[in-house]
Amino acid sequence: MEAREQWGTKIGFILAATGSAIGLGNIWKFPFITGMYGGAAFVLAYIVCIALIGFPVMIIEFAIGRKTQRNPVGAFEKLAPGTPWFLAGGLGVAAGFVILSYYSVVAGWTLGYVFMAIADVFKNFTKPAEAGDYFANFAANPLFTIGTHLAFMALCVFVVIKGVKGGIERFSKIMMPVLLSIIIVLMIRGLTLPGAEKGLSFLFLPDFSKLNGTTVLVALGHAFFTLSLGMGTMLTYGSYLSRRDNIISSAVTIVILDTGIALMAGVAIFTAVFAHGLAPDQGSALIFHVLPTVFPKIPGGYIFGIMFFFLLLIAALTSGISLLEVVIAYFVDEKGWSRRKATLVFGGIIFAMGVPSALSHGPLADMKFFFGMTFFDFMDYMSFKYMLPLGGFLMTIFVAYFWGAKEFIAEIQSGCPKFSIRPVAAVVIITISGILILVTLIAGIMGLGG
Numbered sequence: 001m002e003a004r005e006q007w008g009t010k011i012g013f014i015l016a017a018t019g020s021a022i023g024l025g026n027i028w029k030f031p032f033i034t035g036m037y038g039g040a041a042f043v044l045a046y047i048v049c050i051a052l053i054g055f056p057v058m059i060i061e062f063a064i065g066r067k068t069q070r071n072p073v074g075a076f077e078k079l080a081p082g083t084p085w086f087l088a089g090g091l092g093v094a095a096g097f098v099i100l101s102y103y104s105v106v107a108g109w110t111l112g113y114v115f116m117a118i119a120d121v122f123k124n125f126t127k128p129a130e131a132g133d134y135f136a137n138f139a140a141n142p143l144f145t146i147g148t149h150l151a152f153m154a155l156c157v158f159v160v161i162k163g164v165k166g167g168i169e170r171f172s173k174i175m176m177p178v179l180l181s182i183i184i185v186l187m188i189r190g191l192t193l194p195g196a197e198k199g200l201s202f203l204f205l206p207d208f209s210k211l212n213g214t215t216v217l218v219a220l221g222h223a224f225f226t227l228s229l230g231m232g233t234m235l236t237y238g239s240y241l242s243r244r245d246n247i248i249s250s251a252v253t254i255v256i257l258d259t260g261i262a263l264m265a266g267v268a269i270f271t272a273v274f275a276h277g278l279a280p281d282q283g284s285a286l287i288f289h290v291l292p293t294v295f296p297k298i299p300g301g302y303i304f305g306i307m308f309f310f311l312l313l314i315a316a317l318t319s320g321i322s323l324l325e326v327v328i329a330y331f332v333d334e335k336g337w338s339r340r341k342a343t344l345v346f347g348g349i350i351f352a353m354g355v356p357s358a359l360s361h362g363p364l365a366d367m368k369f370f371f372g373m374t375f376f377d378f379m380d381y382m383s384f385k386y387m388l389p390l391g392g393f394l395m396t397i398f399v400a401y402f403w404g405a406k407e408f409i410a411e412i413q414s415g416c417p418k419f420s421i422r423p424v425a426a427v428v429i430i431t432i433s434g435i436l437i438l439v440t441l442i443a444g445i446m447g448l449g450g
């Protein structure tokens, strides 16, 4: 068997993991949930959740991955042989299928919007309702949605098939600096619009009366999704790390970059939205209904419109490839498949699984599959509300009470010898994260938290 691959450089790994974290969650979801749940107060809750849950769980995933050098299932099997813990990893691999199948549909819409921006379609929109109708028609058209979903999956397959170093790392090293440059340009454009300060105060001046249980629960759930935690993505990326790499500094960098980009996207979007007197609380439609009416009104809007949707597409791609990699790593490590075969076969299967999601805003819109939801909504609901938090919760319990804090700390210290914490303190911190995750999970089951 060939030797298992590793990242070529530390920066390559950081960019790939940051690429996984930064995705539709940052540029599409974060701004719209901030708009819905009260602006700056929500942002504050989100940052606290990132620090209390996101950061520790990311370190846990990196440590398990690097220690075992395996995919999520193999990792648990190696650390807890002969126990049912491998099922926690299996949940992650299953989540990879589920999330990518509908994530790719939304990513496909952004691909479609890149072409619409180039074709200058937005110039016809004067009101969000017009852009909304246009979007509804686009999302309802099977040819467009299945076509763009297929194109997006093909792009993911194209990168993943080339391997960890030659595909994922190389692609991320080129694309992440492009992403960062575009978001900086868009932020400056937003900040220089007349009336931009209204957007800034919405995002940064908290009104604490807006903080309630729902806000906090949404923030908790999103902290998880935005950092790609709970399904073994970071575990898999960590499994390609060498023992010399510093897990702590890597996690700090990734968390800061992910949060920074979400805030920058918020600045770019809300300065533009407020400058034109539009409502910030339009929900998931914010990007596809509201922004296309804003671009034609701002100087240089044609170019900024193209840049914005291209940015969204790159962000989605670097996340999509990480979702696919979890599935591929499992079949390569555990089943001995070649990377090529695994990527082609499972890229195809995930595409097929995504077809009902792609049709959920058109021919299948009235078909309710489970709990009165369309297929698309059900996939989103299952993964976001249950699979990721459950996976994350299991990982915290595993580290604190099965693998053991001493082993965990020793793993962190390899590559970061100065790191020191008492095992008891580590157990307390991990347990607190675990309890917070459990609260999110239970609240989700009870139908709370958005």
Ligand code: PFF
Residues within 6 Å of the ligand: 020, 021, 022, 023, 024, 025, 026, 099, 225, 226, 227, 228, 229, 231, 233, 319, 320, 322, 323
């Ligand atoms: N973190 C990605 C985003 O914010 O869009 C989504 C994601 C990717 C979630 C990979 C989970 C995952 F494993």
